[in-house]
Amino acid sequence: MLFLLVSFFSFALLLSKSLPLHPLPPWASDMRLLSILFCQELLSSLLQLFKRCRPFGGRTIISVSPSTMPPRKRCAQKVWSMEEPAEISVLDLPELALECILGRLTPAGLSNMAAVCSSLRERCKSDHLWEKHMKEKWGRVIGHAAHRDWKLYLASKRESTAGVARIDRRNNWIGLLFSCALPIPWLNSRVESGSKTTSPLPDESIMSWYQSLESGKLWFPAQVYNREHGHVGFMLSCYDAEVCYDCRSDTFYARYPPHGRRTSVIEEGVQWDRLRAPPVDTPAHSLHISDCLNDLHPGDYVEIQWRRNKEFPYGWWYGVIGHLEPCDGNEHFCRCHLSDTVILEFKQYTPGSRWRHTSINRKDHREKGNEADGFYGGIRKLQSKDEISKWRQLWPTDVLE
Template identity: 65%
Template sequence: MRSEVKMMLLGPWFWEGFSSFLVSWFSKGRFSVSMFQAPLKMRLETVIHCSKVQEIVEEEGEEPSLLDLPELALECILERLSPAELCSMAGVCNSLRDRCRSDHLWEKHLKHKWGRVICEAAYKEWKCHIASRKRPSLLDRRSQKVFLGSLISVWPFSWHKPKCESRSKPSSCLPIDSIVALYLSLESGKFWFPAQVYNRENGHVGFMLSCYDAQLSYDCKTDTFQARYSSLERRTIEESIHWDRLRAPPVGTPAHVLHTSDCLNDLKPGDHIEIQWRRSKEFPYGWWYAVVGHQELCDGNENRCLCQYNDKVVLEFSQYTPGSRWRQTIVNRKDHREVGNEGDGFYGGIRKLSKEEEISKWKQLWPKQMFD
C-alpha cells in the first residue's frame, strides 16, 4: 500500500491535477480547505489514491500541511496564483512569505501587465529610485516601514505582516530592489515611470496622430493613468488615460535630442514613418505619423516612378487638408538634419515603421475629419 502511494505521489499527472484543484479552491477564498477534499473533475484514480493517503496520515496522527508538498508541486501552485493571491498566500507564514516574494514568480506578472509600457528608461529610473532608498539615512527600520506601507496600500488586506516581525529577523522585510517591490510601486501609482502617450491632452486637435513622452502614474481603481507633460510654457497634466493610448518608447532617443535616421536611403513612396517635430528649439520632440509621398512631377505610376532615387523625400500628413501648411514637408535624403522655422516648427529624425502592428495602431487613431 505505501509503495503504491509513493509511486502515485511521484507521478507528474497527479501533481498537475492536484495543483489545479488547490489553486481553484484558493481563488475562491477557501483557505481552510482540507488537502484531501477532491473536486468533481479530478480523476477517479486520484480520488481513490488521495483517500489511501489520508488513511495513512490519519493512522500516523499527523495533520497535512501545504509545506509538506514536494517542492515541484508547491512551486506549480504558486506559479498559478494571481498577484493578489500571492500577497494573500504570503500572509500564511514566514516560509511562504519568502517564496511568494520570489523574483521569478513576479517576473511573469510584471511582463504580462506592464511589459508593453515599461522600457529600459523606466528600469533606469527605478534603479535610481531604489538607490536613494539604500542611503544610510534611509536604512533604519522606521524608514523601511514607511516605504513598505506605501507599497502594501495596493492590497492592504492581503500582504500580511510584510515588515520585520522582530529585531532578530530583519530578512523578513520586503527588499526594496525586488521585482515585487517594483510591481507594487507601479500598481499603487507611487512610482512615476517614463512612457509615451498617443494624441496627448485628450485628443487635442493640435496633437492628433502624434506620440509624446510623459511621466505616467497608474490608478488601479479606475485602471487608467495620469500623465505629466513637460513644456516651456507649463507642466500639463492629463488624467483618465487608457492603456490603448500608451506605448513604451520604440527608440532610446531622449525627447530633446535629434534622432539619428538610418532609413533615409531606403525610403520610397508608400512607406509609413514617424518623424520628430517640435514647436520651437526649446520644446521637446514628439513623434508624428506620416507616409512617404511622390514628387510633384511624378504621376504615381509604379512603372515610371523614380521618387526613391531622388535626393528629396516628400512626407505626407494626410490628416490635414490639401493646401494646408501642415499637409506636406520635404527632407533631404543625403544630408538630413533638423529643418524648419519658428513659424512652422522644426522637423527632426525619422524612423521607418516596418511592423504591421505599429502601422495598424496609427490607423486606429485616425481622426474622423481632416484638419486645416
C-alpha cells in the same frame, strides 16, 4: 524553581522589616527601579519556561521539537500520529506541485500567499513567477527608460536608508554608553533594539517593482498618443510624459514636460490604449539620429520628430512617404527612392494645408524648419504591423485643417 522564588521574596520581606528606618542615599531610588525591572524580566522568563513545560504523570515534561528529536522517537511519533487525522500543510506538497500551484496564482494571490510564512514569502517573491505577470500587464508600457528609473529609485532609497541609520547611531550614543556602564544582557539588548533603524532596505525583486507600479507610488517614463484628451493640435502624435497608475479607475496620470513658458501639464484619466513604451532611447529635447533615410520608399510609414519652436520638446508624428511631383505613382516607373529629396505626407490634414507636405534631404538631414512651420527632426521607419495598425485606430473622424 517556584519554591525558590517564594523563599526569596519571604526573606526579602523579613529583612526589610528588621532593618532600621534610616534616610536612604539619593541613588537608592535608581537602584530600586533597577531591581523592579530585574524582577519583571525574571518573572517573564519564568512564565516562558512554564509555558514550554507541561505536567504528565506527576512529572514535568519539556516539549521537544521534531528537528531535535532522535530518529527512533521521531518514527515512533509518526506511527502514533497515524491513529489521529494528520494536518497537511501546503509546504508538505512535492516541489513541482507547489511550483505549479504558485504559477497559476494571480498577482493578488501571490501577494497574499507571501504573507503566510517566511518560507512561502521567499518562494512567492521569485522573479520567474512575476516575470509573466509583469509582461502581461506592464510589458506594453514599460521600456528600458522605466527600468533605468526603477534602478535609480532603488539607489535613492538605499542612500536615504543609510542616512537614517547614521542619524540613529549618532542619536543613540548616550544609550550605548549607559549599556556599557551596566553590562546587563537584557539592558544591552533593549538599547541595541532601540538603535536599529526602522527603514527597510529596498527590495530589487520583480514583485516589488510590480507592486510599486500597481500602487501608484512610482512615476515612470512612457509616451502618450493624442495628448491632452485628444486636443486637435496633437492629433496623430505621441509625446513623452511621466505616468502614474491609478488602480481605482484603471487609468493613468500623465505629466508632460513644460512647453516654453507653459508650466508642466498633468492629464487625468489616460487609458491603457493611449500609452506605449518609448520605442527609442532619445530624450524629448534631443534630436534623434536617423538611420533609415537610405531605405525610405514611397508608401513606407514613418514617425518624425516635430516641435513648435526650439523651447518645446519633440513629439513623434505619424506620416507616410510620398511621391515627388513629376512622378505619377506608377510602381514600374517610379524612381523617387533614388532621389535625395524625400516627401513626407500627413494625410490627416486637408489637401492644400501647409501641414500636409514637407520634404527633407536624404543625404544630409538634420533638424529642418522655422518658427512659423515648426521644426522637423529625426525619422524612424515603422517596421511592425502593430505600430501601423495602432496609428490607424487613432485616425481622426474629421479631416484636420
